[in-house]
Amino acid sequence: MSVSAPDGAKLQLEPVIGLEIHVQLLTQTKMFCSCALSFGEPPNTRTCPVCLGLPGSLPVVNERAIHFGLMIGMALGSELAPRSIFHRKNYFYPDLPKGYQISQYDEPLCLGGDLDGVRIHRVHLEEDAAKLTHAGATGRIQGSSRSVVDFNRGGTPLAEIVTEPDIRTAEQASDWLKLLRATLRRLGVSNVNMDEGSLRCDANISVRPVGTTTLGTKTELKNMNSFRFIERGINAEIARQRALIEAGEAVVQETLHFDPTTEQITSLRSKEEAHDYRYFPDPDLIPVAITPEMLEAARAAMPELPAARAERFERELGLTGDSAHQLAFRGELGDFFEAGLPHTGHAQQLATWVTGELVRHLGDADPASSPLRPDGMAALVELVAARKVTQTAAKDVLAELVANGGSPEEVIAARGLGAIDDSDQLAGIVAAAIAGNTDAAEKIRAGNRKAIGAIIGQVMRQTNGRADGGEITRLVLEQLGLDG
Amino acid sequence: MTDPTGLSALDASRLIEAGELDPTDLFDAYRERAATDELNAFTWVADAAPPSVSGTALGGVPLGVKDLFCTEGVPSQAGSRILEGYRPPYTASVVARLAAAGAPLLGKTNQDEFAMGSSNENSAFGPVLNPWDHGRVPGGSSGGSAAAVAAGLVPWALGTDTGGSIRQPASLCGIVGLKPTYGAVSRYGMIAFASSLDQAGPFGRDVTDTALLFRHMVGDRDSCDSTSVTYPAKVELPRARRLDGIRLGVPAELSGDGIEPGVLAAFEATLDLARSLGASVDACRLPHAPHALSAYYVIAPAECSSNLARFDGVRFGMRAPESTDLISMYTRTRHDGFGPEVKRRIMLGTYALSSGYYDAFYGRAQRVRTKISDDFRAVFDDFDFVVTPTSPAVAFELGAKTGDPLSMYLNDVCTVPMSLAGIPAISIPNGLARPPAGGSELPTGFQIAGPAFSENRILDAAYALERELAFDSSRVRP
Amino acid sequence: MIDREDVLHVARLARLELSEDEVIQMTGELAKVLEHIARIGELDLDGVPPTSHVVELTNALRPDVPRPSLDPEVALASAPAVADGGFAVPSPQA
Numbered sequence A: 001m002s003v004s005a006p007d008g009a010k011l012q013l014e015p016v017i018g019l020e021i022h023v024q025l026l027t028q029t030k031m032f033c034s035c036a037l038s039f040g041e042p043p044n045t046r047t048c049p050v051c052l053g054l055p056g057s058l059p060v061v062n063e064r065a066i067h068f069g070l071m072i073g074m075a076l077g078s079e080l081a082p083r084s085i086f087h088r089k090n091y092f093y094p095d096l097p098k099g100y101q102i103s104q105y106d107e108p109l110c111l112g113g114d115l116d117g118v119r120i121h122r123v124h125l126e127e128d129a130a131k132l133t134h135a136g137a138t139g140r141i142q143g144s145s146r147s148v149v150d151f152n153r154g155g156t157p158l159a160e161i162v163t164e165p166d167i168r169t170a171e172q173a174s175d176w177l178k179l180l181r182a183t184l185r186r187l188g189v190s191n192v193n194m195d196e197g198s199l200r201c202d203a204n205i206s207v208r209p210v211g212t213t214t215l216g217t218k219t220e221l222k223n224m225n226s227f228r229f230i231e232r233g234i235n236a237e238i239a240r241q242r243a244l245i246e247a248g249e250a251v252v253q254e255t256l257h258f259d260p261t262t263e264q265i266t267s268l269r270s271k272e273e274a275h276d277y278r279y280f281p282d283p284d285l286i287p288v289a290i291t292p293e294m295l296e297a298a299r300a301a302m303p304e305l306p307a308a309r310a311e312r313f314e315r316e317l318g319l320t321g322d323s324a325h326q327l328a329f330r331g332e333l334g335d336f337f338e339a340g341l342p343h344t345g346h347a348q349q350l351a352t353w354v355t356g357e358l359v360r361h362l363g364d365a366d367p368a369s370s371p372l373r374p375d376g377m378a379a380l381v382e383l384v385a386a387r388k389v390t391q392t393a394a395k396d397v398l399a400e401l402v403a404n405g406g407s408p409e410e411v412i413a414a415r416g417l418g419a420i421d422d423s424d425q426l427a428g429i430v431a432a433a434i435a436g437n438t439d440a441a442e443k444i445r446a447g448n449r450k451a452i453g454a455i456i457g458q459v460m461r462q463t464n465g466r467a468d469g470g471e472i473t474r475l476v477l478e479q480l481g482l483d484g
Numbered sequence B: 001m002t003d004p005t006g007l008s009a010l011d012a013s014r015l016i017e018a019g020e021l022d023p024t025d026l027f028d029a030y031r032e033r034a035a036t037d038e039l040n041a042f043t044w045v046a047d048a049a050p051p052s053v054s055g056t057a058l059g060g061v062p063l064g065v066k067d068l069f070c071t072e073g074v075p076s077q078a079g080s081r082i083l084e085g086y087r088p089p090y091t092a093s094v095v096a097r098l099a100a101a102g103a104p105l106l107g108k109t110n111q112d113e114f115a116m117g118s119s120n121e122n123s124a125f126g127p128v129l130n131p132w133d134h135g136r137v138p139g140g141s142s143g144g145s146a147a148a149v150a151a152g153l154v155p156w157a158l159g160t161d162t163g164g165s166i167r168q169p170a171s172l173c174g175i176v177g178l179k180p181t182y183g184a185v186s187r188y189g190m191i192a193f194a195s196s197l198d199q200a201g202p203f204g205r206d207v208t209d210t211a212l213l214f215r216h217m218v219g220d221r222d223s224c225d226s227t228s229v230t231y232p233a234k235v236e237l238p239r240a241r242r243l244d245g246i247r248l249g250v251p252a253e254l255s256g257d258g259i260e261p262g263v264l265a266a267f268e269a270t271l272d273l274a275r276s277l278g279a280s281v282d283a284c285r286l287p288h289a290p291h292a293l294s295a296y297y298v299i300a301p302a303e304c305s306s307n308l309a310r311f312d313g314v315r316f317g318m319r320a321p322e323s324t325d326l327i328s329m330y331t332r333t334r335h336d337g338f339g340p341e342v343k344r345r346i347m348l349g350t351y352a353l354s355s356g357y358y359d360a361f362y363g364r365a366q367r368v369r370t371k372i373s374d375d376f377r378a379v380f381d382d383f384d385f386v387v388t389p390t391s392p393a394v395a396f397e398l399g400a401k402t403g404d405p406l407s408m409y410l411n412d413v414c415t416v417p418m419s420l421a422g423i424p425a426i427s428i429p430n431g432l433a434r435p436p437a438g439g440s441e442l443p444t445g446f447q448i449a450g451p452a453f454s455e456n457r458i459l460d461a462a463y464a465l466e467r468e469l470a471f472d473s474s475r476v477r478p
Numbered sequence C: 001m002i003d004r005e006d007v008l009h010v011a012r013l014a015r016l017e018l019s020e021d022e023v024i025q026m027t028g029e030l031a032k033v034l035e036h037i038a039r040i041g042e043l044d045l046d047g048v049p050p051t052s053h054v055v056e057l058t059n060a061l062r063p064d065v066p067r068p069s070l071d072p073e074v075a076l077a078s079a080p081a082v083a084d085g086g087f088a089v090p091s092p093q094a
Ligand SMILES: [Mg+2]
Pocket: A022, A103, A126, A160
């Protein structure tokens, strides 16, 4: 394909990205057998004739996996197929006990759909592979002579979600995946945790001249296991394809692996012949025909989804778009926020505290599992709003509440963190601070209002943050004879 | 009672119930017979009677079980070297169901490797000999079960039928074999050959024993087998003495070319007998039957190529000792572990499913299958049963067809259409016929096929004919 | 219609080692069988749906209720090679 611009100017190339996401479903049992799902048990303690692929064993579809699949389809606005079937995808690998993976092929459970402007191609159900550990005598990974298979994970239900190539940047891919994760977490169908492998993402990437609509040759970038690596990997692959095309070379359709430590992209193509999976309908299984009862059960189980929730937070509570999204896309924050809401009239402030200072303490942890109670968080917001405690001191109060629980009033009383509400006392401290910072005072008089920071800082130090910043500013300006 | 092995299974179970026969004595008598097996019919024989069979419906009439049924802790090798010595950790549903009904496991019977064959010469554990002539094959793939029942080494046995693997050996050994409606008997624990065709079924010395065993194989659907169904009726012991009003259809496509003259003559004589019992006999058409064998030899190998992928040397069975890298572990294990016929079918099936050939082979074969089902449905609008010779030939000599796979496949020409349609069919002994090249007379079989779940009616018709045919097989039961 | 290259390709897909003699024999035998099978190509099957199941059932679903798994010793009992509580295989990366 010739892509050089006629005048030799640098061609504008646009990335075209589609995602293939595998999500482990949070059922009690595996996709096709009654073994409980495994969460770090000793190897091969969650197996049976079916998930070991022993001769004579047969698969039977897990009802709840279908239920979760329908919920995912509903959340993504998919068309739910009245009839879907399972195929066999045939290939040999030690982590694949039967020599084929049972997966849906041309008649999947869900077709089409849309999430936040990215179209969904399909959602289908399949079974996960087992865990293959490469551990030679030397313990080295590369070149180890022996591998060991643990079938605990083998047969875990997976939903595979495939998007249309509607994504244009690595950042968009990462943001969209976060929305998908929030949505699935809200559905309660998966832990959707990239570290644990319950959320996995591959990307199909191509580039094309801006303004054209035909797709370039795509590559498939495999198994990027964090949001950061997704962005870096996609960007690295886009850069690689750009360089190839600008050098007049062709992109080869292949499967690639991104190594996050070296940021190198390597081809996964084996020396063996190209795969020929010989898909055919699994004769051990019969079609899934969605009944009105199954649809009703899925519909009844549908929670409010993140996008709708964010919209409601904005519309009903007047939150900023940013706060609304942060709360809605991390559903557990939204839940905490909503639990605290009856205890304060300051919704936006509560949202700001939850998504800001609280997240700073908790990171990715669920606030429901911290000693801080939602009504305590709300009470603290009320105290700040009533100027009973300063922003600065309130942060200390919150730290104490997150660590040890209790009520904010108790913490404030016990640690003397209440705001200085004696104006005369504060005026005296301010006067002393001005006297000790004559340089700053001169600058302020000369019109450099930024210089006030030094004086405020000193007052704050003097009062251990118990003074209100606005009040200090007012007093400084007043004492310097300037108006606010 | 001196020798209880002369009793039918039904009589034995009645005597046990009446307290006139000790089930342990019965088991031990058969155990001794099986231990002197000269036919190579058994690959394993129990060394003691099971502890308790009292209170069960059948009372403890021992059962022969084709090797490919998994039996916990007991070798289950499917006639294959790749499973030599394999003892599964679980028991096939139908074997468990029969044990609970009072038919304990006497022994595992030899078979063609993974049920692929029509002569039992494809077993890694050696061929099975026909009790009527030790120089001839017993048929296959369930040849060990058929030979053991015919020779009185066991009162009855389980087999599996994918394209004729119960009916054809029943025919060649002079006993009764029933291939049930697809889905009637659970496949859980049956080592799969072709999943959409495989059906377990009973072998008996007579129709009544066959019905009795079948009664205890079916019932509520097995929740471990997605394709199993609840049997819609109680299986009755047959009682019919006449065939009044029964309309028999004889498909021209399956009763002319390629049938040995002696087999054909015996078949036609039985049609006359049926008329004399009140049946009408008329020609019917199965226009797509001539393509059944082709469709079968696409579908069955395709499914087998995938079903046998799990034999990879990782979790069970043999692994080639010189395996140092992954690919050679697979390729050498499968080279050494599988016999020639299994390899041939894996190759054929892999080819038929491979990119570029799927539509021409697998896709078309599945459509032919639809047409064959439609053919039968149309015939059953006008007929109660379709009848044919079971096998086009009497038992052939060991080694006679091993060099020519295609001629071996043609043994299944009369049995494969019913398998593709998933309908039930029985083979009953139909007297003896002389082989074309001469020699002593050998058994032939008469096949009766009916619509899905018509086993009770089939068994009744078979019983009425059996009474009149009065086939005597006692001379092969010493 | 099937040639040596096809046979070698299919054998690779099926993970079957074939000796030189077996390749020659297999090519001949498969050609003969395929020739017979290819007769289904003569049939007019336009508009005929495929049958993958003779039983017209749907929804053999299983309740999502765990049942005991095998003891790991039992699971591993028939394995040709065992290491570290798992099934040992030659490394795919070796
Ligand atoms: Mg997948």
